[in-house]
Amino acid sequence: MRPRPILLIATLSGALLLCSACSIQPWVKPYERDRLADPIMAWDRDAISNAYMDHIRESREGSRGATGGAGGGCGCN
Amino acid sequence: MLSTSTLLKRCAIAAIVLASTAFAASGDASGPAPAFTLTNLSGQPSGLSAYKGQVVMVNFWATWCGPCQQEMPLLDQMYKKYKPAGFTLIGINVDKEAPAVKELLTRKPVSFPVLLDPANQVSKAYHVDEMPSSVIIDRKGQIRYIHRGYKPGDENDYQDRIRQLIRE
Amino acid sequence: MSHKHIFARAAVIAALLLIRSTIADVLPDNRADVFYSKYSGGGMDITGYSATARAKITENFAVEANYFVDKISGASIDVLSQASTIKDERKQKSGTLEYLHDKTTYTASYISSVERDYISETASFSLSQSMFGDLTTLTLGFADTHNTVGENNGTADAPNVAWVGHALSRAYSGGLSQIITKNFIAGVNVQVITDAGYLANPYRSIRYLVSTDVNPKGYALASQVYPDTHTSTAVQVQAKYYLPYRAAVTALYRYYTDTWGVVGNTYELDYTHPIRDKWIFEGRVRYYKQSAASFYSDLFPFADSQNFTARDQNLAALDNTTIGAKVTYAFLPDGWRIFKRGTVTADVSRIRFNYLDFRNIKDFGLPQYEPGDEPLYQFSATVYQLYLSMYF
Numbered sequence: 001m002r003p004r005p006i007l008l009i010a011t012l013s014g015a016l017l018l019c020s021a022c023s024i025q026p027w028v029k030p031y032e033r034d035r036l037a038d039p040i041m042a043w044d045r046d047a048i049s050n051a052y053m054d055h056i057r058e059s060r061e062g063s064r065g066a067t068g069g070a071g072g073g074c075g076c077n
Numbered sequence: 078m079l080s081t082s083t084l085l086k087r088c089a090i091a092a093i094v095l096a097s098t099a100f101a102a103s104g105d106a107s108g109p110a111p112a113f114t115l116t117n118l119s120g121q122p123s124g125l126s127a128y129k130g131q132v133v134m135v136n137f138w139a140t141w142c143g144p145c146q147q148e149m150p151l152l153d154q155m156y157k158k159y160k161p162a163g164f165t166l167i168g169i170n171v172d173k174e175a176p177a178v179k180e181l182l183t184r185k186p187v188s189f190p191v192l193l194d195p196a197n198q199v200s201k202a203y204h205v206d207e208m209p210s211s212v213i214i215d216r217k218g219q220i221r222y223i224h225r226g227y228k229p230g231d232e233n234d235y236q237d238r239i240r241q242l243i244r245e
Numbered sequence: 246m247s248h249k250h251i252f253a254r255a256a257v258i259a260a261l262l263l264i265r266s267t268i269a270d271v272l273p274d275n276r277a278d279v280f281y282s283k284y285s286g287g288g289m290d291i292t293g294y295s296a297t298a299r300a301k302i303t304e305n306f307a308v309e310a311n312y313f314v315d316k317i318s319g320a321s322i323d324v325l326s327q328a329s330t331i332k333d334e335r336k337q338k339s340g341t342l343e344y345l346h347d348k349t350t351y352t353a354s355y356i357s358s359v360e361r362d363y364i365s366e367t368a369s370f371s372l373s374q375s376m377f378g379d380l381t382t383l384t385l386g387f388a389d390t391h392n393t394v395g396e397n398n399g400t401a402d403a404p405n406v407a408w409v410g411h412a413l414s415r416a417y418s419g420g421l422s423q424i425i426t427k428n429f430i431a432g433v434n435v436q437v438i439t440d441a442g443y444l445a446n447p448y449r450s451i452r453y454l455v456s457t458d459v460n461p462k463g464y465a466l467a468s469q470v471y472p473d474t475h476t477s478t479a480v481q482v483q484a485k486y487y488l489p490y491r492a493a494v495t496a497l498y499r500y501y502t503d504t505w506g507v508v509g510n511t512y513e514l515d516y517t518h519p520i521r522d523k524w525i526f527e528g529r530v531r532y533y534k535q536s537a538a539s540f541y542s543d544l545f546p547f548a549d550s551q552n553f554t555a556r557d558q559n560l561a562a563l564d565n566t567t568i569g570a571k572v573t574y575a576f577l578p579d580g581w582r583i584f585k586r587g588t589v590t591a592d593v594s595r596i597r598f599n600y601l602d603f604r605n606i607k608d609f610g611l612p613q614y615e616p617g618d619e620p621l622y623q624f625s626a627t628v629y630q631l632y633l634s635m636y637f
Contacts, residue, residue, distance in 0.1 A: 026378025030208040031171040031200040032427045035487040037141040040517045040525060041430065043422075043485070046571075048280050048297055048311075049592060049630055056284060056628060060598065062535050062559050063501035063509035065436035066479035070373050071382030071422030072430045076144045076208045077226035077270040143271055184579070206378065226270075228304050 036072050043069025103224040103234075110135075110214040111202040115169065115192035118179055123192060125218075128165045132242040133214040134235065135167050137194075137205050140177045144227040145209040149187060151232040155239070156189040162243050163216070169194050171208075211235065215242045270375055272307045272345050274585070275300045278634045286596070286626020289319035289331075305345045313337040322558070322607050322622060332401040335360040348375040352386075362395035362406045371418070382422040390414035396447040410443025428487040436479050445471040451556040452606070453545035454616060463616040464606075467548060469555045472540075477503035481511075493517040506539030507560060523578070527571040529594075534564040543604050544617045558622070561603035569594035569628075583637045592630040599623050 028036075035041060044050055050068070058064045110133075114124035125133065136152060138145035149168075156166040166189040172178050173195050182191065194200055203212055207225035213235070215221050222238050224231065282293040292315070299309035315335040339356040350373040358365040371386030392412040399405030415438070422432035450466040457463050483497035494516050501509035513531040520526070538560035540553035570593055577587035604619040614620070 024377055026206075026380045028378075028380060028424050028427045029197070029200065029205065030210075030379070031137065031139065031197055031205055033208070034139065034141050034171075034173055035428055036424060036430060037139075038487070038491075038493075040491075040493040040519050041485055041487055043432070043483075045517075046573075046590060046592075046632075046634075048278055048295065049571075049590070049632065052280070052282055052293065052630065053594070053628070057533070060559060061509065061533060061563075061565070062503075062505075062507040062538065063479060063499070063511065063533070064477060065416065065438055065501070066418070066434040066481040066499055068420070068434065069422060069432050069483060070384045070420055071375070071432065072424060072485070073270075074139075074142050074208065075270060075375070075379030076142045077228065143274075 030075055033074050037074035041072060043072065103226070104222070106212075106220045106223045108220050110212070110218050110220045111199070113199045113202065115194055115199060117190060117192050118175065118182065123190060125167070125214075128167070129218065130163070130216055132159075132164045132216055132239055133167060134164070134239065135169060135203070135212045135214065137169050137171060137200060137203070137208065137210045137212075139171045139208060140181050141172070142208045146185075147229070148209065148227040148232065149185065152235075153187045153189060155232060155236060156187075159236075159239055159243065164239055164243060165189070167192060169199055171195070171197060171200055171205075213238050213242065215245060270345075270348060270379060272301055272305070272343060272350070273299070274636045276634055276636045278632055280630070280632040282631075283629045284626060285629075287319075287598070287624040288321055289317065291318075292316045299341075307343045307345075309341040309343070311337075311339045313339075322605065322624070330401055333361055335363075348379070349373065361404055362397045364393040366391050369416075380424040382420075384418070384420040384422075386416075386418045388414075388416045388418075390416070392442075394443050394447065409447050412440055412442035412444055414438060414440040429484065431482070431484040433483075434479075434481045438477050438479075440475045441473060444473065444475055445469045445555070446557055449555075449557045451542070451545055451554045452616070453548050453550065457611070461611070463611050464544060465548070467554070469557065470553050471555060472505070472553055475503060475505055477501065477507075491519060501535075505560065507535055507537070509533065509535035523575050525571075525573040527573075529567070529569045529571075531567040531569075532564070533566075535562065537562040537602055541602075543602050556603075558600060558603045562601040563599060563603070564601070565596055565598045567594050567596045571630075584635050586636040588634045590630070590632050590634070592628075594628040596626045596628065597623070598626070 039045055054067050110125060112125050114122050116122050125135075138149070152166055152168070156164070168187065168189055168191040170178050170191055170193050172193070175193060175195070178191075178193065203210070209227050211224040212220055213222040213224070221242060224234065276299055278297045280293070280295040280297070284291040293313060295311060295313035297309065297311040299307060301307045313336070317335070318330070318332045320330055335358060337356065337358040339354060341352060341354040344351045352371045352373070354369045356367045367388055367390040369386060369388030371384060373382060373384045375382050390413070392414070393408060394410045394412065395406045395408045397404045397406050416436060418434065418436040420432060420434040422430065424430050446469075449469055451469050452464040452466055454463065455465045459465065479499055479501045481497060481499035483495065485493055485495045487493055495514070497511070497513045499509075499511040501507070501511070511531065511533045513529065515527060515529040517525060517527045538555060540551055541555045541557070541560040543556060543561070545551070545554060571590060573588050573590040575586060575588050577584060580586065600622040603622050604617070605622040606619050609619040610616070
């Protein structure tokens, strides 16, 4: 079971490497990011609170991991 | 365990190296600057043609863009400084709705003209691919330089280019 | 005492979240937060206080520091033979460095969590890469944790801690976030965690059937025997959609599986509704269900019936449902001195826990209930959070 998720991550990275060489044009332009830049669209608007709730759950559940999110936002710079 | 961590590290490095080659940096550009006519906050139309013969910097910005807000006061200073020498700065705002723009400019006013492009026609015409973007146009109406993004210190870059084009 | 260990371990791993929540290209604003929380349920009361500050040293380099204190008191369901009241304090400190170069953010972090009978330290590193016109974000990370596990053989007021073991943990994570339309962003996270060493909670025991001549309760207690390795894989898919009248809806699903036989499914739905720039209301619903670990049993038939035995409620078959609501108020419309913005948030969650094969033997037993027929354990907990965030 251990090698499989690593292979998944490796495959994803590999696919992205190949894609980046093809230079796909972004279909959501930088000036169309107003909604994605809205704080209500942030994955972790309250990161400390989210970390705390995950801590509460991991103390009482048998599951752990894969929480959180990145990306989105204004994409500025 | 050693092989999986090495594999991940290699993937990470490769991903960065290749992905970083896929985006554009600031640099020299060429071609005629597309003409446009947009309205300002008071509803009055204006466009690039009004500034023929001057060095023009067209700055694309939005109320939701942090670096745009950061550079605004510096752009204002630059505008006031070089205006007598035949320079104009046009701020093109890409917000979908005007009230937020009005509110921001009331709180933090600027002296350079601000035109509204809610339909993003001008942004498309200028192939804006980063926020903020500054396009510097010479006296003959040719695009000479495109600056993508803003980091403190970039205003020195702008000033160098503007001075160069003013002297032409 | 029984909850605490898992608390510390979880807190350390949960803190990894902070690493992953990056928006590449611009480092987040400077901010200071003070946070208060209270968990009340299952006979436990846990109060937490924390202070966090982050600041940009240069445009590309930021530091963040956090200090968290948890105070625990109460009588837990599964403290069977020792003194029933628990009173302890956990202190956690963490420091994070973030470096932004072009479209890549590198993050390094160290977390230390200390309580009387448990010490946990984690060092982690991650990188986040923005690609394809900033529509895609790839995140990769790994973390190493070292835990020192102890057992308090004294009382809450007169402790006597014996250190019983160590555990090492390594976590690998990968995440991919993709902007699909100007209203829609989705992502997938994968995390593989491997632990080795002393992995059990020393305060929990198993029970096995004996005749009432041997023990009037009808069962006897024995130590749990855990495997000394554990590997888990979790995959979470999530999506956020912007509704045209200005609101956001989030949906997520996580699948968890591990080498101990636990399979967990998490479903969550959130709705965020702002009112102008002053108020943000959020409601959430979450449902979690897991199957028991292969070596878990509420009641073993006799002593040493299996190589590995556990009766830790975290490894039982269970489900829980959470309903929560949060309100954020922006109270500094024009800023104040060095602060650009300030918000205050109140958040309440109600969680209903339902065990499918863990029985409440603390409150129920012979003569009314035969061993194995005691009512299944259920309890509700309320979590309150109150925090102030100042941006400068």
